[in-house]
Amino acid sequence: MPDGYLLVPGTGGITLMDSAGNDLGYPGRMELGVRTGGLLAAPASALVDLLSMEHAPGQAAPVKTSLRTGVSIRPGHALQLAYELVPPTFNTFLYDWRADLLWNAALLRDFLEQRRPPGGRWRVAAHSQGALLVVLASKLFPAPDAFARCVAAVALVAAPLAGTVNAARALVVGDLMGPAGEQAFQAIVRTWPAIYQMVPSWNAFLPPGGGVPRSATDPASWAGLPGLSDDFLGRARAAQERLRDPLAYMDGDVGVAIVLARNRPTGANLELDGAGPTGTSHDFVLGDSLVPYDQTLDWLGAAGRPFLKTLTGPVREHAFVFDDPTVMNTVKQVLG
Amino acid sequence: MRALLLAAWLLVAPALALGAHPVEIQEAHVQRLLLVSGVSWDGRWAPDFPTLGLVYQVSVTTTGVRGEAGGGQQIAAPSLFLHASAVGGGNLFADPHAVAFGALGLVSREQWPAVTTAGFVLVGAIPQDRLGPALRLELWDVVGLQAGVLFHAGRPTAFLSLDLLYGLLRDVGLLPAG
Numbered sequence: 001m002p003d004g005y006l007l008v009p010g011t012g013g014i015t016l017m018d019s020a021g022n023d024l025g026y027p028g029r030m031e032l033g034v035r036t037g038g039l040l041a042a043p044a045s046a047l048v049d050l051l052s053m054e055h056a057p058g059q060a061a062p063v064k065t066s067l068r069t070g071v072s073i074r075p076g077h078a079l080q081l082a083y084e085l086v087p088p089t090f091n092t093f094l095y096d097w098r099a100d101l102l103w104n105a106a107l108l109r110d111f112l113e114q115r116r117p118p119g120g121r122w123r124v125a126a127h128s129q130g131a132l133l134v135v136l137a138s139k140l141f142p143a144p145d146a147f148a149r150c151v152a153a154v155a156l157v158a159a160p161l162a163g164t165v166n167a168a169r170a171l172v173v174g175d176l177m178g179p180a181g182e183q184a185f186q187a188i189v190r191t192w193p194a195i196y197q198m199v200p201s202w203n204a205f206l207p208p209g210g211g212v213p214r215s216a217t218d219p220a221s222w223a224g225l226p227g228l229s230d231d232f233l234g235r236a237r238a239a240q241e242r243l244r245d246p247l248a249y250m251d252g253d254v255g256v257a258i259v260l261a262r263n264r265p266t267g268a269n270l271e272l273d274g275a276g277p278t279g280t281s282h283d284f285v286l287g288d289s290l291v292p293y294d295q296t297l298d299w300l301g302a303a304g305r306p307f308l309k310t311l312t313g314p315v316r317e318h319a320f321v322f323d324d325p326t327v328m329n330t331v332k333q334v335l336g
Numbered sequence: 337m338r339a340l341l342l343a344a345w346l347l348v349a350p351a352l353a354l355g356a357h358p359v360e361i362q363e364a365h366v367q368r369l370l371l372v373s374g375v376s377w378d379g380r381w382a383p384d385f386p387t388l389g390l391v392y393q394v395s396v397t398t399t400g401v402r403g404e405a406g407g408g409q410q411i412a413a414p415s416l417f418l419h420a421s422a423v424g425g426g427n428l429f430a431d432p433h434a435v436a437f438g439a440l441g442l443v444s445r446e447q448w449p450a451v452t453t454a455g456f457v458l459v460g461a462i463p464q465d466r467l468g469p470a471l472r473l474e475l476w477d478v479v480g481l482q483a484g485v486l487f488h489a490g491r492p493t494a495f496l497s498l499d500l501l502y503g504l505l506r507d508v509g510l511l512p513a514g
Contacts, residue, residue, distance in 0.1 A: 015507075023509055080503025081478060085368060153359070250356035257359050263447070306407030307358045313413035314445040316452065316477070323477045325366040326399055326413035334359045 004117035010128025015076035044184035060103035098192040105136035121152040131159030138249040148252025162299035165267035167198035173279035196232040224276030261288035290318035372499040379493030382430035389423030
């Protein structure tokens with residue numbers, strides 16, 4: 001039996017469905033509903049209880065995937081819009097991209113082990129949050145070489161290994177699914193641990209009038225914003241710790257590439273004001289519009305550099321990087 | 337038996353002892369092949385609808401690959417692509433008949449807002465064996481717009497077409513999720 005190919009999509013790259021099988025859409029479609037006042041999709045006010053989650057401290061799995069009575073939410077299908085060039089022969093790992101990274105990583109580890117092609121291994125293309133899940137899943141195997149029994153090759157594409165300012169901004173202004181400043185979406189996003197777990201690992205919050213930049217995982221940095229969860233900031237620190245030395249548990253004959261673009265302005269920090277962090281970046285660096293290149297390179301260190309594939313030229317932005325022919329060609333060469 | 341086990345271990349041990357290995361990327365022409373569905377107008381108000389076809393684009397040059405200090409590789413994405421498309425369908429609204437369009441040209445991948453590809457193509461259409469130039473724009477890599485003029489026996493007619501990534505119909509709920 002030959003090896004199998006697996007796509008692990010990124011945040012928002014998988015639709016959400018309710019327990020009755022109704023397609024709830026994806027961030028772009030939800031934003032359409034907000035911008036049209038509910039004409040073309042549900043308005044923001046109708047989504048707060050539906051899309052908010054509940055978690056218990058110390059437990060990775062969500063207590064509730066929806067706060068609406070009698071409703072639960074599960075992943076639907078991967079968006080063609082974001083993965084149009086991925087061949088139909090690829091399997092897709094579907095997950096709820098709002099939930100705790102470590103919970104989804106455990107599900108991915110189980111998937112890699114239990115659904116491994118008979119007599120073969122997986123060749124994995126992972127995008128954004130999906131790439132973080134692959135790294136975290138590798139570290140849930142019992143030994144550094146155990147991952148290699150299930151996986152032959154990995155392309156980690158546009159992985160925010162060191163975090164991203166965009167996640168912090170989504171927590172502040174709620175612009176992940178709706179227009180910036182939409183209070184309903186601010187309330188929703190602040191119940192999703194995955195977004196906290198992708199805030200910058202570097203000191204990215206700039207105090208007003210200068211001063212020493214502050215950490216995005218320090219609860220004090222968020223003082224003034226309602227609904228922020230100290231528990232989720234703790235989960236963010238735990239996730240960042242596990243994302244250090246990302247290839248440490250990929251020993252054995254695993255072919256690996258870390259694919260990052262360096263062609264678009266990407267936020268490097270957020271300004272603080274008296275009421276907490278704002279949605280405004282003071283500085284921009286080169287990246288893929290979400291993953292800053294230099295910060296991620298620093299996180300990887302010298303050990304990670306031989307695995308790095310740096311993309312330049314007219315490559316698509318972060319969310320649609322798999323629609324780019326150069327990226328897909330690179331992924332195919334890595335996976336073989 | 338011991339010798340056999342030792343030989344087996346010597347074969348397996350190097351793989352277990354090594355860490356992950358980087359994969360070398362080779363220079364290559366890169367390509368896109370998409371199934372599209374759409375609508376077009378060619379000199380009449382009644383649209384040609386529905387249409388279904390293929391879009392194929394291949395880079396004129398290869399990717400530029402070079403090694404970087406400290407390891408790793410830099411990959412420069414090509415911008416200029418040869419574009420070819422073939423679309424067929426029917427006009428169901430007035431004087432029902434079959435239609436077919438083909439296009440060949442050069443397009444460039446861009447980093448403009450919304451516009452991911454822009455270029456010029458030569459469009460051929462049947463019936464009436466019309467031919468003419470058109471501007472092609474692609475929005476977010478999923479919507480293709482072509483606008484131009486087709487000529488038949490020296491007479492020009494305006495031509496406009498819209499092609500959508502077929503899979504997009506699934507994203508918006510018009511096709512069942514597979």
